[in-house]
Amino acid sequence: MQQVVLTSVDLSKRSPNVKALGNARVKVES
Numbered sequence: 001m002q003q004v005v006l007t008s009v010d011l012s013k014r015s016p017n018v019k020a021l022g023n024a025r026v027k028v029e030s
Helices: 008-029
Strands: none
Touching: none
């Protein structure tokens, strides 16, 4: 669970990517 150690900057940078991955994952599952 190294992601818990991410800084707020890393989170802000990765947040859009995480959302995109989440949306893509939902599309694939549905």
